[in-house]
Structure formats: C-alpha cells, structure tokens
Amino acid sequence: MVQNSDWLDSIKFKVKKKPRLYKFLIEVISPVFYFKKSSYQKIFRYLDPKENIIVNIGSGPFRLHDNIINIDISDYTNVDLIANAKKLPLKNESVDGIINVVSLEHINNPELVMDEFYRLLKPGGYIYTALPFIAGYHASPHDYKRWTISGIKNLHNKFSEQEVNVFGGPTSGLVWILTEWLALLLSFRILPLYKALFILFTLILWPLKFLDILLINHPMSNNIASSFYYIGMKKT
Template identity: 30%
Template sequence: MQNVPHGRILWYPGQLTPNASVEATAAYQTVKLNVLRLTGTADSQRNARLAKVRGALCCPACRADLLDFPSFLRCSSCSAEYPVRDGKIYFIEVPNATDELDSVKYRLKKALGKAYYSVGIAVFAPTFPFNYRAAVLRFVEPDKQLVIDIGAGNHRIDQRIVTIDLFDYVATDIVCDLSSLPFRDESVDAFISRSVLEHVPRLTQICKNLARATRKNGLAAHLIPFMFPFHASPHDYQRLTHIGAATLFPGFELLEQRNATGPFTLLTLLLTELFAVIFSLGNERPKAFLYLTFCLIFFPIKFLDFPFVGRPSMLGIAPTIFTVTRKTRSQTPCPL
C-alpha cells in the first residue's frame, strides 16, 4: 500500500467534496485504509478519532510530515519512528510515576477506570464536583471541530474528543509530552484540560506551543488550581491567579472565567492535607494512604460550596478556576 504524507492533509474523513479529484479521492481512501490498518481494533470510535486527528499530526522533534507504516509512523525528514499499538500513537516512552500519592492514584485510575472519576473524584475527592464536560461542551462542537483534551488521564469526557497524556491509560489516544507537542501550526480547534497545567515545567513555553497549534479563533479551556496544596502528578510546579490564567496564552482574549470550587473546598483540602501530614510523621508512603483515608472523613464539607461556585467575588480565594480564552491573532512559530 502506498504511503501518504498525512501531515500535508488538512481535511478530515467525510469532508471530500463531490467534485474532488481522482487523486484526492484515492489519497483519502489510502488514508482511511491506513488508519484502520494501523489501529488493529474494531473500535470504530477510536478509529474515527485517529482519522480525525491524523491530518494535524507532525513529528514532535522537527515538525515535519509523518508517513504511515503498518505498526509505526516515520518522520519524512529526521526518520524518527513512533509506534502505533492498539489504536494508540506513542510519541514517547511511557514514564514511571515517582511520587507516592501519584503512584497510588495512577494504580487506582488503571484499576477503577471510569469509576475513579464518577465516584472517586465526584463524591470522595476533597473538591466540589465541577461538571467539566458540560463546561467544555458549551464552547466546542466536537462533531465539527478537532478538540484535544491534554492530560486527560483515564477519563474521556466525550467519545468525539481526542485525548493525550504522558501515561498510557485505556482512555488515551496519543501518548506524548506537552513539551514536544506533535501538532502542526494552527491545526487544532481547541485544547482543553482539567488540573494539568500546574504539572508541567516551562509553562510559558508550553503555552506558546499550544497557542501555535491552535487555529485562529480556536479556544483554550482550562481548569487550573490557585489556592490548592502541592500535589505531584508526576510533578507540581506552579499555581495561577485568575489574572494569570486569563493572560496565559499569547494572542488570546478572555471569553469566560469562574471559580469551579469555593471556600469549603479550600477548607476540606487544608484539613485533609494537615491531618495526613501529622499522622504520617513526615513519611511519604503512609501519607499517600492517609490522605485518601482523610478524604473519606472530610469530603462532605465540600458540598457546602454550592452557593459559592461561579461567583466573581470568590476568584481571589478559589482553589480551582475555569478559564476560556479565544485566539484572536496568529503568532510567530515557536522554535523547536
């Protein structure tokens, strides 16, 4: 089968016009067959996501086009190869979790799958349950747009949204590092994330790269912590005020901003962290399990946040803030 440089293809399956040339039609069919062959799975939804994102992908090392082979993608310029297994693309080797609490969370995410989020996070976590899916879908149309959920973990909020993560979860479509983003310039309609950007080093450079890969009038919708204890996943580098979150992406304008959690979430977080530190006697391994234990004790307090969520006056003491911005102008491509 002929190899097609998909990095040059900027249309998605189903978008060929009736007057498309014979060459374009043949290329489309080749892309479609290559994508289905690469996945090696009957999961039509995963196939559709991979086909949808394929035209936006490039080599993360040099940003050149990628060529398809039966079990990997190869850069047309630097010849770097990226495995494709079970319908997933691996741009990096999967790292190991290094923090004790993060290791516990990682094992729970792998073991519990969706229940980790629908029960563990929504009910027992120390933060007020924020409807991230509903908040995102107010601004994006996954049927028509390429939406990338960065650092999605094992939680897929919508079958039409492509997920990327540093770790290889069941729900992950592309395994990559945000510091080497595998997307072409202005190829993505929206990047979204939930409690991810605090975990990345060199945040300014990574946000410039996310902005680079976002189309003009594309969106950035991110839930970011502010008044929140340290939590590694696998590392924890920064917090952002509402002003910092609103100005994070160069060339973007603010569309909406609200506190996703309030003062009683902050109280729950502080109590959980304090008691875990005291009873662990400074030992990280028991602290991870004690933290989860005290979550089970203090979690009901967070539900008192109900009247305080979504209020501008609470942004100054908000544990987490949801910010939506829109790209208004193109920018100079970021250096590699």
C-alpha cells in the first residue's frame, strides 16, 4: 500500500521548536541549497523593513529581520501572530509587503491564500513568494502542489510581476530525488531500512548541493530547479 504520510513530519515539528538547530539542518544538511540571503534581500530593494510594515506568513521559527512580523499557524519560537493564512485577522490594505517562503504547497487551495494576500497589501505594496518545483514529498502536515514558472505566474496573476527566478537550484532537486531513490532501491520494501537509508544518504549526499553555485545562473537551470521565487506588486 502506498504511504501518503511524511514520517519526518513529526520530527520536523519537534526540531522547529529549536530554531538554531532547525536552521542548521535546513541550510546545511538538507538536500536543498537555497540562496536565501541574496534572494530575501531582493525584496528589501523594494521595501525597507524599518520603514514599511512587512509580514512573513508561514514564517516557521525563522526571523528574517527584527522589524518583520512573523505569522504562522503553529506556535513556534519567533512567531508573533498565530493565524491561518486563508483568513488572516488583519485589515484590508494594511501591509506594505508580504513574504511567503515554500509553504503554499502545504495548502490545498493556495488560490484562496493569494486572494488573502492581495486583500492585505496596500496598492503599490510588494509580495515575495518562493515555491517548489522539483522536490520530494514533504508533508507539513500535508503536501499538495508543485509549480513551474508558468504556473507561478498564473498563481500571481493579480499582481504586476517584477522578478521571477530560481530559488533552489537544479542540483538541489537532483540530490533530493536521488536521496529518496537510493533509499527506495536499497531498502527492499523494508520501511525501517528505508528510513535509515534516507537519513544515511542525506548525510552523504548533501555536499553535492553546493554545485548549484555553478549552475544557479545557467539560462536553462529553471528546467529542473528545485524551487523559484517571485516578486510582484499590487497595482495602484
């Protein structure tokens, strides 16, 4: 019988309670090399967090800037407001910027969330999202969607596009899938062995992701990129 649950989800939930450990695992040991710092700083070219109201929706335990308001459905460390992204307790046109990083895939109807983002943004405000493309199943607690660049543009069709580019590179996508594939191949359908092998190959293969430093700017890297980011503006 096909397993449709993520056995790592309960582990990830516990680790998220320790932001420093979770950040280390995500940025170093995970199969994906996110160009996070440079990517996030792109939104700061449009908005100054010291002068503008910016919310990070689906923030998890990460705080990107002291002046950015963290919103999440779970009570993690560094979360300022606990709320569901489909119905946020904020006034219409009350924020200058919205950040949402690799969390929309966990929502079964992300179009409703995009409508909510549009409602919250002031005219002339900016949205920054990052969404997965080539990525293994990772429930939190569910996992529904993947997007091509065309799909991302369609999802953000109410906004005026400013930038769309690779967020997690092609090697990251490869390492993620290869880790899963090797664990499947060598576990002989023995679930405990599969879990052990998945962890083993994660620890062995993660350094390969840094090859994305060479590939991230390749003109065709979007064909098998792990994820993309989008920056858009609410039209005035």
